[in-house]
Amino acid sequence: MDNTTIMALCGKGGVGKTSVSALMVKLLARKNGRRILAIDADPAVGLATALGLTVRKTVDDIRRGLITDIQKGTPEDKRGMSQRLDYELFEALESGDGFSLLAIGRPEDEGCFCKVNNLLKQIIADLADKFDIVLIDGEAGVEQINRRVMKTVDHLVLVSDTSAKGVGVANTIAHVAVDNRAVNFASMGLILNRVRNVDEVNDIRTRTALNIYGWILEDDLIHDFDFKGRSLTDMPETSLSLGAVAGVLEKLHLLS
Amino acid sequence: MELFLDTIAALRDFMGQLSPRKTWDKNGTRPWPKGGPRNIVLSEDLGLELGSPEKESVSCLLWTEQPGLVNDGRITLIGPDFPESRGKSLPLGKVVLAGVHGFNEDNAYDRHKDLEYLRYNLDLKGFMLRAVSQFMREWCRVSTEALRAGFNARILGAALMEEFASQEYVKSVEVLYITSSTADVRKLKEITGPAEKIIGAMNKMAEEMDCDCADCDYQDVCDEATELKAMRERLMQKRKKEA
Numbered sequence: 001m002d003n004t005t006i007m008a009l010c011g012k013g014g015v016g017k018t019s020v021s022a023l024m025v026k027l028l029a030r031k032n033g034r035r036i037l038a039i040d041a042d043p044a045v046g047l048a049t050a051l052g053l054t055v056r057k058t059v060d061d062i063r064r065g066l067i068t069d070i071q072k073g074t075p076e077d078k079r080g081m082s083q084r085l086d087y088e089l090f091e092a093l094e095s096g097d098g099f100s101l102l103a104i105g106r107p108e109d110e111g112c113f114c115k116v117n118n119l120l121k122q123i124i125a126d127l128a129d130k131f132d133i134v135l136i137d138g139e140a141g142v143e144q145i146n147r148r149v150m151k152t153v154d155h156l157v158l159v160s161d162t163s164a165k166g167v168g169v170a171n172t173i174a175h176v177a178v179d180n181r182a183v184n185f186a187s188m189g190l191i192l193n194r195v196r197n198v199d200e201v202n203d204i205r206t207r208t209a210l211n212i213y214g215w216i217l218e219d220d221l222i223h224d225f226d227f228k229g230r231s232l233t234d235m236p237e238t239s240l241s242l243g244a245v246a247g248v249l250e251k252l253h254l255l256s
Numbered sequence: 257m258e259l260f261l262d263t264i265a266a267l268r269d270f271m272g273q274l275s276p277r278k279t280w281d282k283n284g285t286r287p288w289p290k291g292g293p294r295n296i297v298l299s300e301d302l303g304l305e306l307g308s309p310e311k312e313s314v315s316c317l318l319w320t321e322q323p324g325l326v327n328d329g330r331i332t333l334i335g336p337d338f339p340e341s342r343g344k345s346l347p348l349g350k351v352v353l354a355g356v357h358g359f360n361e362d363n364a365y366d367r368h369k370d371l372e373y374l375r376y377n378l379d380l381k382g383f384m385l386r387a388v389s390q391f392m393r394e395w396c397r398v399s400t401e402a403l404r405a406g407f408n409a410r411i412l413g414a415a416l417m418e419e420f421a422s423q424e425y426v427k428s429v430e431v432l433y434i435t436s437s438t439a440d441v442r443k444l445k446e447i448t449g450p451a452e453k454i455i456g457a458m459n460k461m462a463e464e465m466d467c468d469c470a471d472c473d474y475q476d477v478c479d480e481a482t483e484l485k486a487m488r489e490r491l492m493q494k495r496k497k498e499a
Contacts, residue, residue, distance in 0.1 A: 079373060093298075130293075
């Protein structure tokens, strides 16, 4: 994927990963002529809501449909299977304002369907290859990104609030990513969310070796949008959170 | 070897009833630029959609060893052409009729599959195709930019014919597109239904180790097509040898 930049966001549940992802998508989609793919790899499919879209079909729905047909004995060779998955994956692609969204869905059922899973990963990779930037809103663990979406990303972005637990999980994810080689990446860093003041950031710097890409102040506006179920793509341009996220993207050279 | 003669006859009869139509020869079609590896048509670039999952769609490949049954190089369109349908989502019916030689019980299945997959080699700027052979569906998207530049059914048909011409066992090709109405595409689906069953039976034979005809959904199809029976017998002999 030489011309595609892939960014995956991971972190403990509830730290605001999806909100940060949605703001990133909003900012990235601004630039005309650039193709943005958002992949919602969180089983809760929260990114779609944050982006104001309704998901009609997830990758997991597609996978289950095919497996059911295989179990029923409907004949399908590898090429046929691949063709069908490709068709259905494109059907599952939702369109937003300047971006596309693919939802992965609930975790896989028990049982081994390696052939289907591997084909799906390959087709997602082929699809991603056609976009300029791919943003993956992941689950807490980085292993899921590898298992369900893709093995290699350019930027692994860990998101945490200022809680000791959140930062601890971010450190653990970084450890798993580096030592266990769960995901290949070119750069890795941390975004701190719901920060009350700069002292908190300075304190966290003493508890993590991670490069802090940026920090976002606690934002009532995001809370208000979430509360009302409003799409974060409607966030006003003057929003401080949006400005902070733009700073991170600039640091990653994704807004130039 | 012949499997689709009845379907071809029914198709010819149906085509005779449809109008208005446009026909072109593939020779003289203007060349179209290649799309390259990032050729995808997203909603924001969409100029025309054909056979989307919400619309009726049927795509069928038929072959025959009788050269007189194929009008080589002819592209027929029943319904509006692409540039005049900008902004629309239309149903799609498509038939590729190939004049072939040397098909037999040993190679017919593989060759049929290879011909079916040729459409994936199409690399036309601003044109995108997704298909499911199993359901005979084809879904095409043409970008606004491609429509503005004049991309039409003739260019698409001619490009597909070029792909078929690359196979040494293909001697002639004819392509039919229907975009006129859901009813016409449904009728085409009905006409090509027997071919779909024959292809389904071939798939089953090739993919399943167990060829128990008593339990098979395609028993009636094989009973009518002696060539399918011969294919099955050849396959069973081959598997016995391999075992």
